[in-house]
Amino acid sequence: MKDEYPEMILVHCVIHRENLVAKNITPALNELLRSVVKCINYIKANPKCERLFRQFCENENVGYVKLLLHTGVRWLSKGNCLKRFMDLYDDLGDFLSDKPEMNPLKTVDGKAFVSYLTDIFEKLLQCSNKTLVDAKTKIFGFVAFIEVGQKIFLTKILTSLIG
Numbered sequence: 156m157k158d159e160y161p162e163m164i165l166v167h168c169v170i171h172r173e174n175l176v177a178k179n180i181t182p183a184l185n186e187l188l189r190s191v192v193k194c195i196n197y198i199k200a201n202p203k204c205e206r207l208f209r210q211f212c213e214n215e216n217v218g219y220v221k222l223l224l225h226t227g228v229r230w231l232s233k234g235n236c237l238k239r240f241m242d243l244y245d246d247l248g249d250f251l252s253d254k255p256e257m258n259p260l261k262t263v264d265g266k267a268f269v270s271y272l273t274d275i276f277e278k279l280l281q282c283s284n285k286t287l288v289d290a291k292t293k294i295f296g297f298v299a300f301i302e303v304g305q306k307i308f309l310t311k312i313l314t315s316l317i318g
Contacts, residue, residue, distance in 0.1 A: 184271075186271065187259060187260065187268050187269055188237075190259045191236070191237065191260065191269060193256040194240070194257055195223075197254060198251075199222060203219075210231055212243070215246055217243060217246050219239060219243055222236070222243070223236045224233050233276050234276035234277050237272055238276075238277060240273075241269060242270070244260075248260070248261060251260065278293065
């Protein structure tokens, strides 16, 4: 078709375009996402560890007793995995306290960034009945929100330096 209509523009579907964006997140966020997946896989890959985690959650009266597995093939699962991980964040910190996979996530910034990733994936990837206009509106609205936040932040810094 491209040979016959050279002016035609090829576009990935909206969901696949968002997946491409998700694959190209900043290195710091990508490293945290990998740490989350490593923590989940550590528990899910070992039946004994998964059973111990379930017992731990039952003893702590946590709402969930199971993590959701993320696979590269089912990329929409990232949002669901991150949401469940954040719901169990404090309990996972206790359960995996001695594991190096959890170290980057234990910091205040680590928790904030994982929360940020959870929100991003929930807002951009987990929406149903999506059209190109909906996706474009959400993305441009989010970019505008970030720009306004930056201006407010810079204004506060400048007024504190001047005043």
